[in-house]
Amino acid sequence: MPDSNRRGNPLLRFFGNQRWQFITIPLVAILMSLITASIIVLILGKNPLTTFQSLLQGSGFIPKPNYANFKNVFTDFVDTVDAVTPMIFASLAVAVAFHAGLFNIGVSGQMLLSGFVATIVVGYSPLPAVLAKPLVIIIGIIVGALVGGLIGFLKYRFNINEVVAAIMLNYIIQYTISFFINTRYVDPVSRQSRVISSASRLTLLNVPYGDIRMRIPIAFVIAILLAIFLWFFFAKMKPGFEMKMVGLNQVASRYAGVRIGKTLIMAMMISGALAGLAGVSYYLGFFSSIQPNVLTSVGFDAIAVSLLGNSHPIGVIFSSWLITALSRGGTYMSSMVGIRYEIAALIVGLILLFSAMSQFIRQRINALISRSDRR
Amino acid sequence: MEEARVRMKTDEYIVEMKNITKRFPGVVANDDVSISIKKGEVFAILGENGAGKSTLMSMLFGMYEPDAGEIFVRGEKVKIDSPNEAVRLDIGMVHQHFKLVENYTVSESIVLGIEPIKHLLGVIPYVDIKSANKAVQELSQRYGLEIEPTKKIEDLQVYARQRVEILKMLYREAEILIFDEPTAVLTPQEIDYLLGIIEKLRESGKTIILITHKLEEIKRVADRCAILNRGKLVDVLDVETTSTAEMARLMVGRDVLMEVDKPKAQFGEEVLIVENLFVEDMNHFAVVKDVSFSVRRGEIFAIAGVSGNGQVEVADAISGMLPIKSGKVSLNGRDITDLPVKERTDAGISYIPEDRQSMGLILDLSLAENLVLKSYHDAPYSRGEILNKDAFLQHAKEMIEAYDIRSGGGATGMVRQMSGGNQQKAIVGREIELGSDLMIFVQPTRGLDIGAITGIRERMIEQRAAGKAILLISLELDEIMAMADTIGVMYSGEMQKITSADDITSEEVGEYMMGVKHA
Ligand SMILES: Nc1ncnc2c1ncn2[C@@H]1O[C@H](COP(=O)(O)OP(=O)(O)OP(=O)(O)O)[C@@H](O)[C@H]1O
Ligand SMILES: [Mg+2]
Numbered sequence: 001m002p003d004s005n006r007r008g009n010p011l012l013r014f015f016g017n018q019r020w021q022f023i024t025i026p027l028v029a030i031l032m033s034l035i036t037a038s039i040i041v042l043i044l045g046k047n048p049l050t051t052f053q054s055l056l057q058g059s060g061f062i063p064k065p066n067y068a069n070f071k072n073v074f075t076d077f078v079d080t081v082d083a084v085t086p087m088i089f090a091s092l093a094v095a096v097a098f099h100a101g102l103f104n105i106g107v108s109g110q111m112l113l114s115g116f117v118a119t120i121v122v123g124y125s126p127l128p129a130v131l132a133k134p135l136v137i138i139i140g141i142i143v144g145a146l147v148g149g150l151i152g153f154l155k156y157r158f159n160i161n162e163v164v165a166a167i168m169l170n171y172i173i174q175y176t177i178s179f180f181i182n183t184r185y186v187d188p189v190s191r192q193s194r195v196i197s198s199a200s201r202l203t204l205l206n207v208p209y210g211d212i213r214m215r216i217p218i219a220f221v222i223a224i225l226l227a228i229f230l231w232f233f234f235a236k237m238k239p240g241f242e243m244k245m246v247g248l249n250q251v252a253s254r255y256a257g258v259r260i261g262k263t264l265i266m267a268m269m270i271s272g273a274l275a276g277l278a279g280v281s282y283y284l285g286f287f288s289s290i291q292p293n294v295l296t297s298v299g300f301d302a303i304a305v306s307l308l309g310n311s312h313p314i315g316v317i318f319s320s321w322l323i324t325a326l327s328r329g330g331t332y333m334s335s336m337v338g339i340r341y342e343i344a345a346l347i348v349g350l351i352l353l354f355s356a357m358s359q360f361i362r363q364r365i366n367a368l369i370s371r372s373d374r375r
Numbered sequence: 376m377e378e379a380r381v382r383m384k385t386d387e388y389i390v391e392m393k394n395i396t397k398r399f400p401g402v403v404a405n406d407d408v409s410i411s412i413k414k415g416e417v418f419a420i421l422g423e424n425g426a427g428k429s430t431l432m433s434m435l436f437g438m439y440e441p442d443a444g445e446i447f448v449r450g451e452k453v454k455i456d457s458p459n460e461a462v463r464l465d466i467g468m469v470h471q472h473f474k475l476v477e478n479y480t481v482s483e484s485i486v487l488g489i490e491p492i493k494h495l496l497g498v499i500p501y502v503d504i505k506s507a508n509k510a511v512q513e514l515s516q517r518y519g520l521e522i523e524p525t526k527k528i529e530d531l532q533v534y535a536r537q538r539v540e541i542l543k544m545l546y547r548e549a550e551i552l553i554f555d556e557p558t559a560v561l562t563p564q565e566i567d568y569l570l571g572i573i574e575k576l577r578e579s580g581k582t583i584i585l586i587t588h589k590l591e592e593i594k595r596v597a598d599r600c601a602i603l604n605r606g607k608l609v610d611v612l613d614v615e616t617t618s619t620a621e622m623a624r625l626m627v628g629r630d631v632l633m634e635v636d637k638p639k640a641q642f643g644e645e646v647l648i649v650e651n652l653f654v655e656d657m658n659h660f661a662v663v664k665d666v667s668f669s670v671r672r673g674e675i676f677a678i679a680g681v682s683g684n685g686q687v688e689v690a691d692a693i694s695g696m697l698p699i700k701s702g703k704v705s706l707n708g709r710d711i712t713d714l715p716v717k718e719r720t721d722a723g724i725s726y727i728p729e730d731r732q733s734m735g736l737i738l739d740l741s742l743a744e745n746l747v748l749k750s751y752h753d754a755p756y757s758r759g760e761i762l763n764k765d766a767f768l769q770h771a772k773e774m775i776e777a778y779d780i781r782s783g784g785g786a787t788g789m790v791r792q793m794s795g796g797n798q799q800k801a802i803v804g805r806e807i808e809l810g811s812d813l814m815i816f817v818q819p820t821r822g823l824d825i826g827a828i829t830g831i832r833e834r835m836i837e838q839r840a841a842g843k844a845i846l847l848i849s850l851e852l853d854e855i856m857a858m859a860d861t862i863g864v865m866y867s868g869e870m871q872k873i874t875s876a877d878d879i880t881s882e883e884v885g886e887y888m889m890g891v892k893h894a
């Protein structure tokens with residue numbers, strides 16, 4: 001029997017292979033957004049190639065022409081790693097919930113609460129680094145898991161939609177914490193919470209290496225290991241399989257003997273725990289203080305990043321990387337090429353937009369293939 | 376036969392499908408199939424599960440495009456690349472598993488896409504739902520498809536949902552009506568009514584294509600019948616001059632036994648005891664009232680009844696899918712009234728549910744995963760928390776062999792892509808292989824071809840001989856009479872009568888089913 005993938009033109013054959021579409025489709029989305037962005041840059045009268053080049057330079061993927069003291073392409077790159085760490089956690093949080101058919105829109109709130117609790121419990125304590133750092137991570141996990149678990153419980157016990165519950169909790173967390181920061185923990189100069197002890201910070205600063213000084217984000221390693229574990233979890237482990245079942249069909253899952261409530265709550269607890277890790281690596285790693293009255297956009301961007309990565313734990317690493325790198329390269333790009341910083345945000349927006357269309361792209365490609373097969 | 380061919384050539388064909396081939400990964404669903412359908416006839420399509428009937432008709436309705444071949448409608452070559460295009464050519468289809476939007480009303484569902492539009496203040500467009508309701512009302516009266524236009528889809532029974540689908544076609548003024556296994560989901564009375572409607576539609580000049588596994592239906596309404604076997608067209612027959620046995624033989628490719636050999640029953644101790652069972656539905660409406668019965672080892676206990684008289688709820692309550700209001704259910708002497716589903720399964724209950732697509736299977740998981748849906752916790756399918764996917768596949772291979780499950784994508788193919796009958800075989804196989812002491816079979820042979828039905832019935836007899844207690848719930852009186860050792864008849868949530876199958880005729884069962892006769 002002729003395999004439909006063996007015919008047709010090579011490009012279609014490449015994108016048409018269903019087994020690899022989880023990776024090829026996002027590539028198409030990225031390609032399309034880059035093309036669209038190039039057109040916009042051209043309209044602005046600039047060169048798209050130098051624009052993209054400066055984006056990559058800004059985020060440390062390729063060297064800049066010159067550097068300040070103690071800096072080089074490697075330090076830039078590590079800075080991006082530091083920024084990408086919370087994004088990976090947050091996107092994994094969204095992806096886990098997606099698998100169980102849930103939408104965790106409360107990642108930002110969960111991040112803030114766990115970051116805040118870790119800050120006041122450990123960040124302002126005199127604990128030595130060997131105790132403080134693990135404690136920060138544990139608090140992040142526990143606080144996040146509790147908030148996530150609460151949302152799952154509300155959904156299961158009272159049938160409260162998880163999106164509504166999460167949005168409400170976002171507000172409650174945001175304003176309650178702002179109140180405490182403003183009244184008790186504020187730094188009068190920066191108007192943010194007081195800076196935490198360096199012993200409790202998850203990012204090591206100014207680590208000398210040769211003649212450069214760089215940051216080392218400890219949590220990054222945890223993020224990568226967790227992503228690999230989650231891959232295994234969904235592919236090979238019972239609870240992961242049960243979450244997928246529940247995400248696809250609750251009635252049939254109940255029929256098969258799966259405890260729906262337990263599974264939903266567990267999925268939200270894992271999602272929340274990951275969000276908590278995102279929170280501590282953001283507020284006690286990438287930053288060292290909390291700005292009151294705002295929720296970070298990381299938890300919301302994570303939704304689109306997770307989509308771009310097809311909610312696949314490994315895919316999420318790559319998509320987090322891409323989106324963070326593009327956002328970070330923006331400042332450098334605007335100073336080098338002379339177009340506004342917002343263009344970088346625009347490119348990111350385009351990628352996210354096209355990735356949200358991935359299902360549509362997949363259908364178009366498959367339709368093209370079946371048409372070319374018939375010739 | 377020769378004569379018939381010559382005569383047909385001169386007739387006007389409204390649809391011609393020529394040399395149609397359609398491949399899916401791993402299977403040729405249609406292999407060089409050519410059929411021609413005359414205006415105003417009822418054209419039946421017969422074939423085993425997975426023979427390619429639904430696929431062939433889906434191409435006529437624009438859901439797939441053929442890999443090779445041509446389609447002519449009213450003599451003109453057409454390219455039907457979407458259902459919209461099919462509708463434009465006056466083609467309509469009622470699908471095997473129909474999909475309607477649950478919280479739409481009947482007339483909203485029917486006019487969806489071509490709503491009558493009025494303008495508020497002459498500019499702001501809005502859907503004129505009043506005239507839609509009226510149009511639907513008229514249409515339903517004209518064709519005898521009585522329905523309340525303002526009812527929500529979610530409140531409708533299956534037969535009424537099917538009416539909505541039929542009215543949807545008629546509202547779009549379809550001339551060529553495709554019915555994919557419309558009778559598989561209906562009760563005998565409803566089937567009778569539907570066949571009447573089909574005859575009426577033919578009289579009004581419509582052309583009808585009917586897919587079905589039931590030969591007597593073909594005999595009753597069809598003019599001609601195409602037979603498919605594993606994707607290939609075997610023959611097109613004149614129904615009047617062909618016997619049902621001949622049709623069955625052509626379809627399966629060998630002689631088929633339609634009767635199963637049923638040795639005398641050997642009853643053992645009671646496995647299932649149901650005492651004074653009361654069950655309520657989601658709206659706290661009593662659907663099962665004070666039902667008591669028991670099933671013994673080696674016994675097939677069949678519950679007969681018209682659809683919607685509480686039989687399915689009895690099964691759901693025993694298996695743990697519906698809460699029990701009051702009463703007691705015990706299995707092998709153990710009270711299981713309040714146990715969760717999983718513990719009941721472990722205690723020894725297999726359950727083939729009525730609704731295969733929303734309860735029995737997870738359509739977006741693979742066949743292999745669906746075949747271990749209830750046993751993945753145990754060795755060899757998992758060890759501790761780790762699943763053994765190789766064991767999944769090995770098991771699937773054995774099951775595909777044992778139950779003749781035909782899946783183009785093999786063990787790793789998604790169940791959604793399997794034909795309806797093969798989905799059913801997968802569920803039946805899985806539940807039998809659990810080896811439970813109590814097996815609850817609700818409509819186990821629904822949607823299966825004749826050969827597969829005999830196969831499943833033989834398995835039931837085998838399980839009975841192995842000392843299992845079998846609770847069979849079926850809408851088909853024939854199935855009940857053929858299989859049951861003991862018959863219980865339910866009417867309006869109550870058990871009207873329980874008796875040995877030897878002591879009752881099918882007419883009497885029918886009377887109890889209608890609530891005419893009281894015990
Ligand atoms: N979308 C799809 N993707 C892959 N394979 C498919 C798809 N649809 C159908 N098939 C395969 O094509 C074959 C024919 O399926 P089809 O649904 O046409 O059978 P059928 O004759 O309608 O059977 P049944 O009586 O069980 O409904 C089957 O082997 C099925 O697995
Ligand atoms: Mg079919």
